[in-house]
Amino acid sequence: MKKYTSLNDIKNLSDTVQKAIQLKENPYQFTDLGQHKTLVLLFFNASLRTRLSTEKAAKNLGMEVSVLNITNAWNMEFEDGTVMNLSTSEHIKEAAMVISQYADMIAVRAFPTLKDKEKDTSEIVLNSFIKYATVPVINMESATDHPLQALADAITITETKKVDKPKVVLSWAPHPKALPHSVANAFVHLMHNMDVEFVITHPKGYELDSEITKHFPVEYNQEKAFENADFIYAKNWSSFNDYGKILNEDPNWMITKEKLGNAKFMHCLPIRRNVVAEDAVLDGENSLVIEQANNRTFAAQIVLKEILKTMSKEN
Amino acid sequence: MKKYTSLNDIKNLSDTVQKAIQLKENPYQFTDLGQHKTLVLLFFNASLRTRLSTEKAAKNLGMEVSVLNITNAWNMEFEDGTVMNLSTSEHIKEAAMVISQYADMIAVRAFPTLKDKEKDTSEIVLNSFIKYATVPVINMESATDHPLQALADAITITETKKVDKPKVVLSWAPHPKALPHSVANAFVHLMHNMDVEFVITHPKGYELDSEITKHFPVEYNQEKAFENADFIYAKNWSSFNDYGKILNEDPNWMITKEKLGNAKFMHCLPIRRNVVAEDAVLDGENSLVIEQANNRTFAAQIVLKEILKTMSKEN
Amino acid sequence: MKKYTSLNDIKNLSDTVQKAIQLKENPYQFTDLGQHKTLVLLFFNASLRTRLSTEKAAKNLGMEVSVLNITNAWNMEFEDGTVMNLSTSEHIKEAAMVISQYADMIAVRAFPTLKDKEKDTSEIVLNSFIKYATVPVINMESATDHPLQALADAITITETKKVDKPKVVLSWAPHPKALPHSVANAFVHLMHNMDVEFVITHPKGYELDSEITKHFPVEYNQEKAFENADFIYAKNWSSFNDYGKILNEDPNWMITKEKLGNAKFMHCLPIRRNVVAEDAVLDGENSLVIEQANNRTFAAQIVLKEILKTMSKEN
Known part of the structure; x- marks a missing residue:
């Protein structure tokens, strides 16, 4: 793996999920791989889970971590x-090239404007970081995607499904x-890559980007969507x-225990x-x-590990 | 020790103080104990001493530290x-349970509203962290208590008393x-556990919680209180x-060199x-x-060490 | 080296630059030197390059790093x-003495008021940190000086000059x-210590502190200054x-490719x-x-290394 900016960077999802589950059982088996490697985490937006899980994942691999909140x-x-x-005051060209010299990988969180x-x-x-950074870039939630969450969700579904x-x-x-x-986009993207029956449900007017959802049915009746x-x-x-x-903000769309049933x-x-x-x-x-939040650590760790492996092969 | 949220979590104070003094002489003798253990420091309020001393204490024991300022x-x-x-936007139930998965211990600072x-x-x-976290919780100054400061003060008094x-x-x-x-509450609590003659002095109207101070004399005349x-x-x-x-804000209550005398x-x-x-x-x-500030490191370090020891016995 | 608060703390600049260039070739050759040593970075002002490069330099030497943003x-x-x-709320006397107990070195960034x-x-x-801290102090850009930038610039010029x-x-x-x-002051200071022909150019009214520039010519005609x-x-x-x-804000002073020529x-x-x-x-x-930004890491690393060496000799 040379970067992780979308789920497309994973060649074989089920294989990657299995490797993540193995890491979860023994997180400290690759502490040499990250030695003298630095991960810089750049947050244009605040973070709790992503920050702590990605930092832990990197340290589990023996990496150094620097966290920078861009205010x-x-x-x-x-x-x-x-x-x-x-x-x-600073152009992304210089920022990305400069940080690349202090980091072996750069992870970026940057939310959309929604305007x-x-x-x-x-x-x-x-995309500016991908373009100008000279080291691998990791997406910690961008304007339209959240592939680390999707990978954690893949692990959770794989571990849980009956x-x-x-x-x-x-x-x-x-x-x-x-x-x-x-998150919704990343989850739809994930569903393309898993062997599932997938339905999307929402009130009219909340259609996601049709480029992303076009292969899946949308059911506007939540109750009907939830059947089985x-x-x-x-x-x-x-x-x-x-x-x-x-x-x-129709409260009838809130998930209740009754609606959930056995799901x-x-x-x-x-x-x-x-x-x-x-x-x-x-x-x-x-x-x-x-458990989804727990799996964020191992999603990040398998991604970091695969990138580190690629880097060590190239040297 | 299974947590450190009040001085009550210390079974034998003088023994703990002695162990802290030994740590101070040789802080790096237990660097293996914290290996692959992460301490998450959560600050709902700003911190200088507590932040740096607790971080140093943890690293002296070989732990990883993540600092999160909750804004x-x-x-x-x-x-x-x-x-x-x-x-x-987030309930403490999820926050505490989630952070527990990224941390082997959680240290929390949360000041009172005073309203x-x-x-x-x-x-x-x-108490919400104690209730919902699934890992040991450490109090880095809560609404009514500051037990790490009290323990540091116990070390300082023990080292200095003649x-x-x-x-x-x-x-x-x-x-x-x-x-x-x-801080005042924690110090009064400490005085219960040390062999001292203890007096509290303050202007009328500044009585502390009587549940905490009930066994000690209050002397409203500062000069008289300071005798000997x-x-x-x-x-x-x-x-x-x-x-x-x-x-x-009566400036007559300021401590002067003259009032201090040989104390x-x-x-x-x-x-x-x-x-x-x-x-x-x-x-x-x-x-x-x-020196009190210096002893914050060793107060934190003995607490972390005792909790790590308990954790390693349980595994 | 006992501190690094100005370029004057370097005894032999060209020797230090050569050692930095050697470190750049093999940054991990002194990882034992910083073991159990903590560098506290205090930022009274925000930082990207200085923060990341100094942190990396310290970790390259095996040090622990704590970053504190003073808000x-x-x-x-x-x-x-x-x-x-x-x-x-806190006097520098206590702050500097206290932090000195949690740190083996303190690096400080504090910009001028310009008022x-x-x-x-x-x-x-x-100067207050220098006065009250009991450990070596490093200047990460002060009101009137930026000696880590100057040292990085010395490395860059040495590597590049023909x-x-x-x-x-x-x-x-x-x-x-x-x-x-x-930055301008630090660069002028650097020019005193390198074998160069040095000219300063600026519009009238922008004269720097004459105490710093007095040995160098000022040419108010930028075009003329740039010749050769x-x-x-x-x-x-x-x-x-x-x-x-x-x-x-005369845009005619902007540096263009045409003005730059072969420089x-x-x-x-x-x-x-x-x-x-x-x-x-x-x-x-x-x-x-x-490349100047890249050399910030090795400027910081040689400074930290020389201070660590002095500390280990003194023990």
Whole structure:
């Protein structure tokens, strides 16, 4: 693996998931691989799970980790040819090339604006790092994607499923704030790569990017979508077509224990209790959310390990 | 030791103090004990001494340390059953359970509101971590307690005292801001566990929680309280009865070199010079404040070490 | 080396540069030297390059690193004798002495106010750390100096120069914000210690501190200054005489590819593209800015190594 910016960077998903599960059983078997290698984590947005799990994954491999929170002190310029006489003080070209000299890998988190659809869809921050960094880049959630979460979810589903081809439902759920599409997109992308029956359900107007969802059925009736589900993955997102808008906070879309039935409940966290899902779901036996978060460590660790292996072969 | 959230978690204080003094002489004798163990430090409030000393203590034991400053980006919910459709974005249940998967111990700093007495007294943040975390919790100063400071003070007094049963005075001192009771409470708690003659002195209206102070005399005349003192511990706190209020900034309560006499001067730092104590006290030979801060490292280190030992026995 | 607060702390510059170049070839040859040694990085101002390069340099030597961003939560007092009943909550005396107990070296970044010339020129923050810290202090850019940048620049010039005594020009360049003099001062200081022909060029009114520049010619005609230059070092600074003011943003002072000719281009970064220098300069083959940033690691590493060596001899 030469980078990890989307699930496409994984050649064989089920093989990678199996390797991650083996790492989980014995996380310290490759502590030499990361020796004298530095991972720089760049956060343009705050992070709890991603920060701690990625840092732990790197240290499990013997790497050094530097965490940099990019605040207003660095207003980075991403456009080419700009006369930088306004608020931006450093161009991504220099930033990415410079950090590449202090890091053996750069992991980046950069959320969407949810205001400028074109800019968000172009993944200007992540793609600028890919373009200008001279070391492997890892996506810790970008404007439209969250492949480390997707890989953790693949591990969780693989560990938990009781049938060969489970039915998985991705359900929109209410939320008081406008949220990105990245987790939903990454999960849809994941579903392309797993042997599942997959259905998406949401109120009308909440259609995701059709380029991403085009091969999957959308069922606007949540109850119908949930029939015989093995896994229900809840997530809020703002409208994609009426970009970044909240069209609806209908509490009837909240996941309840009754709706869940025997299905396993998944969510990437953080979750707003009694808004996205009721307490009885999160405190019930069918919730996988804590294990999903646990698997973030091993998703990150297998990615780092595969990149380290590629680097050591090249030398 | 299975956690360290109050001085009560220490079974034998003088034995623990002796072990800390031995660690201080040779801090690197247990670097294997912390191998592949991660300490996560969670700061809901800023920290200098606690941050650096606890981090150093952990690294002295070979542990990995992750520091997370909890800013407004994470507004955590601590109440059960809330419909989280307002400002809080993550419930402590998930946060504590999730962080427990990335950490072998969690250390938490969370100051009081000084506005809601019931909430502060209930120690909602610390107790929620104790309740929901699945790994040992360490108190890095909570709403009403600061047991790492108390343990460091025990080390300092033990190293310095010249008589078997010294006279120790805790004196309120002026301060322009309303401050918590945690350090004062922790010190009173410590005095229960040491062989000392202990007196508390403060202006009327500044009585601490009587549940904590009930076995000790309060002397409202500072001069009288200081007679024949071996140690004078200065600290400001806001009113407990008229909760969180500043009743008095009377500069006559400032500790002066003249008042101090031959007693040793103690304070947890940071200290406002010429408000809490005059320069001549802090710059004089009788000041122990720098050594108290130094002992924070070894207080933290003995606590971490005892918890690591318990963990390794359980495995 | 007992500290590194100015270029004066280096006894033999060319020897130190050669040792840094050797470290760059094999950065991990002294990993034992820093064992059980902690470097505390204190940032009163934000940092990208300095933070990451200094952290990497320390870890390359086997040191532990703690990074502390000093925010408004700690308003430090630097004046002696103050009655601290206003906004400052901790005196530098305690802070420096306390941190010295958690650190084997303290590195400090503290920018000038650009409002109070006397205060800035007195280097009150850096000098207070030097005065009160009981461990070696490293300057990570102070009010008037940036000796780690200067050392990195010495490495870059030494690696790149094609003639024994190159012509080096320091040119003021436009910038929309008022910037410190520290990089320019440090570079002038460096030029005293290298075998170069050195010229300073800037618009009238932008004279640097004459105490620093007095041995070098100032040429107000940029074109003339650039004739036959081997290295052009661009940097904006605010007025020193009309302290902290922007007198002029004349875009004619921007460095262009045409002006640069065959000279190498240097800048400490971050740089505002098409304001300080045009894209064609930064993207051209003659730009050394990325290599200058790379050399920050080895400048810091040789400094840390020399201080560690002195410490180990003293023990």
